Amino acid sequence: MFRGHVNRVALRGRIVGMHESGKTAAEISRELGVTKDTVYLWIRRWQEEGNLTDRRRQGRPRETTNDQDEEIREAAEANPFTNAVAITEDLNLPVSxxxxxxxxxxxxxxxxxxxxxxxxxxxxxxxxxxEHPEIELMDWPSKGCDMNPIENIWGNIVNTWEPAQERTSHALLEHALREWEILRRKPDLVREHVESMPRRLQQVIEKEGGWTKY
Structure with a gap:
């Protein structure tokens, strides 16, 4: 735990240095005694601006309104398969x-x-x-692919594949893209798999790391 009175910029420098040495945000947070939000903030600030000092209060106006921010959040929650560009186009936002x-x-x-x-x-x-510290990577055991919900999504794509008709790599790619677009329109399916995680983990515990129905 990092204790005592230290210069704020020096602390921010330690955050960046530890990140560049390969430590995760969670590890940095624990070792320095700061929140993970603070870790993310200064890593992103360093990557975007190369600066660890406080910003001046005045600056350019915010590009989106509070209402638009809420619309962005709701769009992301409604469709887990969406992305920033699609949200921008769907909401007709005057920003990038x-x-x-x-x-x-x-x-x-x-x-x-x-x-x-x-x-x-x-x-x-x-x-x-x-390079993307805002995305936290979950710790994962060495043998645990059956716990990953994405395996079920891949299964949906594979189960609709007809090798006799789709034999070339190009045909397989077209099939995967077509099925992926179908899945994009089924956010409830993804949500169902994600919400199954507690049950998946409980089965792993009960099976002592052995094979589960997932």
């Missing part, structure tokens, strides 16, 4: 997709789930997560 993405990040933090498949633990993937 990047601005909408910032509003989403300001309103909540994202917890990303992926298993420990080698392609997920590769250096390029880990670097991407370090």
């Amino acid at each position: 997709g990047r601005t909408v993405r910032r509003r989403l990040h300001d309103q909540e933090r994202f917890l990303f789930i992926q298993d420990r498949c080698p392609i997920h633990t590769s250096w390029i993937v880990q670097r991407w997560f370090r």
Whole structure:
């Protein structure tokens, strides 16, 4: 735990330094005794501005209104498959997709789930997560892919695949894209899988890490 009176800028520098050394926001928060929101704030400020000092109070006007911020939040909650650009277009907002993405990040933090498949633990993937500290990566056991709800989503795509008719890589890609668009219009399906996580984890505990029905 980081204690005592320290210079605020020095503390922010430690946050950035620990992040660049590969530590997660949760680890930095615990070691320095600051909130994860504070960690995210100064990592993002450093990446966007290269500056760890306090901003001046006056600045350019905010690009979105409170009502628009609420509409952005509601659109993201209504469709988990959506993205910042789609929200911008759907709501006909007079701002860029990047601005909408910032509003989403300001309103909540994202917890990303992926298993420990080698392609997920590769250096390029880990670097991407370090460059996007607003997305927190959930700790995951080495053997736990059956706990990941995305496996069920992939299953929906695979189960509708007809190898006899879709034999080429191009046909397979077209099939995957077509089925993904269908799933995008079924947010309740995704929500159902996400809400099953407590049951999934309980089964893992009961099976002592063994195979579950999921």
